[in-house]
Amino acid sequence: MARASSSPTFHFFLLSFLTLFAINPCHSDDSDDAFSIIGYDFDAFQGDYTPPSPPPPPPPPHPPSLTCEDDLYGIGSLNTSCVLNSSLIFVDDVYIEGNGSLYILPGVSLSCTALGCSITVNLSGVFCLGSNSAIVAGSVRVNAWNASLFEGSKINVTALAGAPPAQTSGSPDGVEGAGGGHGGRGASCVSDNKKLPDDIWGGDAYSWSSLDVPGSYGSKGGTTVKEVNYGGEGGGRIWIEVNTTLQVSGNLFADGGDGGAKGGGGSGGSIFVSAQRMIGNGRISATGGNGFAGGGGGRVSIHVFSRHDDTQIFVHGGSSLGCPENSGAAGTYYDAVPRILVVSNHNRSTTTDTLLLDFPKQPLWTNVYIENHAKALVPLFWSRVQVRGQIHLTCGAVLTFGLAHVATSEFELMAEELLMSDSVVKIYGALRMSVKMHLMLNSKMLIDGGVDSLVATSLLEASNLVVLKGSSVIHSNANLGVHGQGYLNLSGPGNLIEAQRLILSLFFNVNVGPGSVLQGPLDNGSFNDMTPRLYCELPDCPGELLHPPEDCNVNSTLPFTLQICRVEDIILEGIIRGSVVHFHWVRTVVVQSSGAISASGLGCTGGVGKGRIFENGLGGGGGHGGKGGDGYYNGNFIDGGDAYGDADLPCELGSGSGNDSLAGATTGGGIIVMGSIEHSLSSLYLDGSLRADGESIGDAGKQGSGSIGPGGGSGGTVLLFVHSLTLGDSSIISTVGGHGSPNGGGGGGGGRVHFHWSDIPVGDAYLPIASVKGTVYIVGGFGRGHGRAGENGTVTGKACPKGLHGIFCEECPVGTYKNVSGSDRALCHDCPLNELPHRARYLTVRGGVTESPCPYKCISDRFHMPHCYTALEELIYTFGGPWLFGLILLGILILLALVLSVARMKYVGGDELPALVPAQPVSRIDHSFPFLESLNEVLETNRTEESQSHVHRMYFMGQNTFKEPWHLPHSPPEQVEDIVYEDAFNRFVDEINGLAAYQWWEGSVYSLLSLLAYPLAWSWLQRCRKKKLQQLREFVRSGYDHSCLRSCRSRALYEGLKVAATSDLMLAYVDFFLGGDEKRSDLPPRLHQRFPMSLVFGGDGSYMAPFCLQSDNILTCLMSQSIPPTIWYRLVAGLNAQLRLVRRGHLKISFGHVISWLETHANPTLTSGYCHFGLLACAIENESAQPSIGSQDISLLPEQQSCLHRIHRENPLDHLRDCEHSVTCRRNFGGILHAKSLRMLKQKKAICYPFSFIVYNTKPVGHQVVKMLAV
Structure with missing residues (x-):
């Protein structure tokens, strides 16, 4: 039964509604809709989604279907298209079925307000609920191909x-x-x-x-x-x-x-x-x-x-x-x-x-x-x-x-991620959680393990990441294991993971940020049935502390209250707190300045070393590493607790004041163990604190009652199995005893700290295992009133191998050695002083010195090991010491003097050089000249033209040294006055002299090398000489414009000047040539017009640079005008052979041989204070007697041919003399050396002249006795 109502504007709404559906394709019943799911391949989803199967139809019998026009008062048919334009009210269940579509126009409602009344629409076409339309019933079911609920519509x-x-x-x-x-x-x-x-x-x-x-x-x-x-x-x-x-x-x-x-x-x-x-x-x-x-x-x-x-x-x-x-x-x-x-x-x-x-x-x-x-x-x-x-x-x-009152069950939570933000997870019982990521932001996970041991252990496993942020808390009043393979990060203040027994394991990295806390047991754990049982009454520590199991499982039978196991790195900026804290199979622990690992006040109230108590409750302090302080009351003292435990491997809990039933009873410190004997920490960096202090009266609100009060608790144990340790500036390791009560309670004894090093490197592999800048406290607590302070605890280290000492196994001091195992400083014995040479000092040896004698080295490199002698001292002591060496040296000198005397008698044959004798007539072939028959004696013809234009050779003064560099006089020689401009020549000389001078640092290098290694100094001098010659040549060849020459052709072609030098680089000269455009018949001058002509020797008479006469092609061509080239070659060769015997410092003696060989004397030619020796060639008076140039066998006779003079120049104003045989009017400056004037030759005396004079004149021939005595 339905009641319908129609609107007077029905036709208008009907037309509008049909128009709307005509232009809206979503209301079409076309089965080929673009978004149809029929064409999709569901296999691509691999079973992740299966479209739900349609629900079964309403259970029969359902009421018969209403019709569009008769029952619904609509237009059309439900098998084609039905449009409802009027509201209907039903009083019973409604069933609408058809193969067509149903359109409910805007503002139309279908209602059945009876409880549980149902309206069912089952269509094969389109269902449309227009704007502001409604379906109201207890149950509404719509089945259609497409459906639309327009804005304002409702199904209610x-x-x-x-x-x-x-x-x-x-x-x-x-x-x-x-x-x-x-x-x-x-x-x-x-x-x-x-x-x-x-x-x-x-x-x-x-x-x-x-x-x-x-x-x-x-x-x-x-x-x-x-x-x-x-x-x-x-x-x-x-x-x-x-x-x-x-x-x-x-x-x-x-x-x-x-x-x-x-x-x-x-x-x-x-x-x-x-x-x-x-x-x-x-x-x-x-x-x-x-x-x-x-x-x-x-x-x-x-x-x-x-x-x-x-x-x-x-x-x-x-x-x-x-x-x-x-x-x-x-x-x-x-x-x-x-x-x-x-x-x-x-x-x-x-x-x-x-x-x-x-x-x-x-x-x-x-x-x-x-x-x-x-x-x-x-x-x-x-x-x-x-x-x-x-x-x-x-x-x-x-x-x-679970249920709060029935915490007897275990729950599993398995997911990829557990994400919590401002939320809470509560577990009553045990939780087995397995996720990949567990992220908490201002959240809590609270686990209540109840009293059933079957559910006393919860396990949280997050394989990738656990993050607590924003004051997040994970709390368990029982046992809790947190496992993972990635990171555990407590990122800031307020974050907390706590349990009665807490195990963190298998993480790659654990980061406890500032203000975050890891804790086990709970603060109020003493009142909880799940509190871990501490081993307070055992005199020996549990074996699991030294040899813990390797599986890292949560085991309530183990003594640990907080264990971090199988973790690579721990970075601590917050707090880790527990009674027995253990780090097992951990590689690196970094405790920053804000971080702390604490077991303070979490030990035993009683214990092996508990303090004695008066009847009124006042007593002495607990003992551990040191005895507890005595308590005092009414003029009487009562003993504090006894010391106990092994200082070399401690692992005991600290003891308390005794009776825990008394008000304000104190507890001892707990245990902090890092590593184990089998698995030590790789490195511990501590800039914060490790504390296992005893509890004091007043700590954590503990107060004695009335006029009585117990003593302080003793310090606990810090046991470190580490490979390397770094204690920063602000680091603290503390096991101090607690303070007694103000009314006479004794102070607690100090605890124990032990460093158990693993794999201490020795010898050359030694590296410091500890860098200590912090502080280790083991003092006993103060007694108050008349109570006495507790004794200090102990700090020890593993016995160090040989060469190392101390708690931190440092190298024994320099000058000591240690050949036994142990840590006491007294084991480093002083090295015997009688084994140390007086010029030596002990060496620092990596790993310390393990045996005597101790290694040392000499104080300077000029002393030689092992006795730190100089080379001379080594030689002396090699031959038995100073006295024996002196005798052996004296014998060698005597023997050497005898041998030299015999040799001199044999080869010299006389006491002095023979006197010079007048020259005797000789044959035409002078056999004193070496006969060098070779192609070198053949005159080169390609140099002849060059010699024909040669005018003059001007020699540089100086020996090309740093003290005496080359230089030219400013006045041009008279031989070149006609072919040069004097003022331009002076400028040329200034440039040449400036270029030839050396820099100051070159001479400094030479002086330094002369002191260190003279061969290097000689090489440096020769290098500088060669470089200077190249610079002069390059300057004259291309750098200078030849402006001093009068010849235009020479200036244009740069051919008028040439620089050359002898092979020893000590004598250099400038050759002047004609340009060819002078148009003068007297130039170049013939050989006889050049006489006297100076031929200057090169060298300085030393071994490295002997005197020599260099004859080049120009000189040979010039001399060939008077002397055949072969004779000139022989003369030069023979003269050089004699000059090589001339020694600087012995010119008087050695020049005599040259003068005797030449049968002539010398003449100076230079105009400065430098000494040069050369030949002066003069023309004979009768030129007609001059032999033919082409003759090869004519000897050189002084009376008939060019006379060759040996000249020496000392001062330009001394020894002015005309040449006796010169045919010209030229004057020669200098002195002529001959057999008589040679004795007047003055030589510079070196500082070693007296010694060389004695050695040279020590010849036994003639006056053997006197000279042997002088020697």
């Missing part, structure tokens, strides 16, 4: 629910006004001090197993009045199944009804949507109703493969008027294609749970989101929560495993 089943499923408790009992339950529990505002808020709720949740295809009604809320049920009705059901495209621009409402102030809200209903494609920006809501206590949310499931919508979906619980802080629990929203479950309470605070029961195992859900103050509960014992992707808790979400 709010508060029209039928009966919920049987055997469910969604509707609360009693008159408490609780909310109804469905997807989430209904809230309850009952206050019961005997129950926890989690244990109070209204209607319970149901239909968990069908949340992917929800089809249940919501439940009615409770009432506050027994007579009248004011509870809001539950939400109905909406089922929309579309083959292709669904447009949701309208609203789908399945909310619970409001209960008002006297009734609880009804729970939300069910909404199921299935399509291949979904668009629109509508609203889908299955929220709980508001009331005295809010109803729970409903269930929404979306099965859409291609979603392009911006639809808002709400499943939150209803608000509670009686307890605003406790809204109804959130319902569930399931997105089937990505398999995502969302539990969101839309930021409504609640203490009521949304139940999460069995999670599907095949296929697994991808993600689970619990957000916006939703509170979810996994209540089933021994259950598993497993998803393929994320479990994401945000914005005040709470996820609880």
Whole structure:
């Protein structure tokens, strides 16, 4: 039965509606829709998604289908196209079926307000709900090819629910006004001090197993009045199944009804949507109703493969008027294609749970989101929560495993990621978590292990990353293991991981940031049944501290309260705190200046070394490394605790003041162990602190009562198995004793610190194993009043190998050696001083000196090992010492003098050189000349033309040394006055002299090399000489413009001047040539016009540079005008042979042989203070007697031919004399040396002249006795 109403403008609306569908292709029933899912290949998704199978049709019998015109008062047919233009109200279930389409025009409504009344539309075409139109019923089901809900339209089943499923408790009992339950529990505002808020709720949740295809009604809320049920009705059901495209621009409402102030809200209903494609920006809501206590949310499931919508979906619980802080629990929203479950309470605070029961195992859900103050509960014992992707808790979400009063179960949580932001996870029992990433931001994970040992251990495994940020907390009151293979990062202040026994293992890196804490046991652990049992009464330490198991599992039988195991690197800027802290299989530990590892006050209250106590409770301090201080009361002392433990390998807990039943009883320090005997730390860098101090009265609020009080606790143990250690400037290692009570309590004894080095390098492989700049404290605590202070503890190191000493195994000081194992400084013995030469000092040896004698080295390189002697001293001591060496040297000198005397008698044959005798007539062939018959004696003809233009040779003065460089006189010689300009010549000389001079540093280098290595100095001098000659040649050849020459041709061709030098680079000269355009018949002059002509010797009479006469082609060609070339060659060769015997310093003697050989005397030719020796050639008086140039056998006689004079120049003003045989009027300056004047020759005397004079004149011939005595 239906009631219809029509509008007078019906035809206008009908025309508009048909026009709208004509221009909107989304309402077409074309089966080839562009977004059709039929053409897609589902195998490409590898089974990740299977389109849901269509739900079964409503159970028969269903009422007969209504007709378009007769029953619905529409236009058309349901098998083609039916348009409804009038609103209808039904009073019973409605079934509409056809092969066509159904169009509900804007503003038209179909309603059936009876609870549980259903409207079912089953079409093969298009279903369209126009703007502002509505379908209202308890259950609405739509099946169509395409469906569209236009803006403002709605399908509303709010508060029209039928009966919920049987055997469910969604509707609360009693008159408490609780909310109804469905997807989430209904809230309850009952206050019961005997129950926890989690244990109070209204209607319970149901239909968990069908949340992917929800089809249940919501439940009615409770009432506050027994007579009248004011509870809001539950939400109905909406089922929309579309083959292709669904447009949701309208609203789908399945909310619970409001209960008002006297009734609880009804729970939300069910909404199921299935399509291949979904668009629109509508609203889908299955929220709980508001009331005295809010109803729970409903269930929404979306099965859409291609979603392009911006639809808002709400499943939150209803608000509670009686307890605003406790809204109804959130319902569930399931997105089937990505398999995502969302539990969101839309930021409504609640203490009521949304139940999460069995999670599907095949296929697994991808993600689970619990957000916006939703509170979810996994209540089933021994259950598993497993998803393929994320479990994401945000914005005040709470996820609880187990029941608070029944913590006897174990839960598994498995996912790729567990992400928590401003949320809480609670576990009652044990948790086995396995994820890849666990990220916490301002969140908490709270584990309550209860009292059952079966669930006392929880394991959190995050293979890649664990990050705690923003004051996040992981807390367990039992045993907790946190494992991973990547990074554990507590990034800032407030982050905390704590448990009664905490094990961190298998991470690559653990980073505890500033203000973060790792702790085990808990601060109030002494009052908890799960507190680890400390080994306080054992005199020996547990073996697991030295030889821990290698599996890093959480084991409650082990003594550790906090262990970090199998971790590569630990960077600590926060705090690690525990009673027994152990680092096992850790490579590197870095404790920054803000970081601390502490076991202070976490040892034993009693213990082996507990203090003695007076009857009134005042007592002495606990003992450990040192004896505890005595307590004092009323003139009497009572002993403190005894010292105990092994200083060389300590591992004991510190002892306390004694009776823990007394007020303010103190505890000793705990144990910090890094590494083990088998696996030591590679390196420890400490810039913060390691503390195992005893507890003092006043610490942590502990005070003695009245006029009494116990003593301080003793320090604990710091045991470090390390390979290398670095203690920074601000680092502290402390095991100090605690202070006694102010009324006479004794101070606690100091603890023990031990460095157990592993693999100490020795010998050449030694490297320092410790860099210590910090401080180690082991002092006893102060006694107060008249109480006495505790004794100091001990700090020890492993016994060092040979050569090393001390706690940190440093090298023994220089000058000591150590040949035994141990750490005492006294084992480094002083090296015997009698084994150290007086010119030596001890060496620093890597790894220290292990045996005597100690290595040393001489104080200077000029002394030689092993006795640090000089070379002369080594020679002396090689031959037996100074006395024996002197005798041997004297004998050698005597023997050498005899040998030299015999040799001189044999080869000299006389005491002095024979006197010069007058020259005797000789044959035409002078046999004193060597006869060198070779092609060299043949005159070269290609140089003849050059010699024909030669005018004069001008010699450089100086020996080309750094003190006497080459230089030319400024006045041009008279031989070249006619071919040069004098002023230009002076400028030429200035340039030449400037170029020939040496730099100061060149002479300095020569002087330095002369002192260090004279051969190098000679090579340097020759190099500089050669370079200087090249510079002069290059300057004259191309650098100078020859402007001093009068010849235009010479100036143009640069041919008038040439520079050359002898092979020893000591004598250089400038040759002047005619240019060919002078037009003078007297130039060049003939040989006899050049007489007297100076031929200057090269060399300086030393061994390296003997005197020699160099004859080049120009000179040979000139001399050939008077002397045959062969005779000239022989003369030069023989003269050079004699000149090589002339020695500088012995000119008087050695020149005599040259004069005797030449039968002539010398003449000086130069005009300065430098001494040069040469030949002066003069023409004979009778030129007709001159032999033929071509004659090769004519001897050179002084009376008949050119006379050759040996000349010496001392001073230009001395010995002015005319040449006796000259035919010209030229004057020769200098002195002529002959047999008589040779004795008057003055020579410079060197500083070593007296010694050389004695040696030279030590010849036994004639006066052997006197001269032998002189020798």
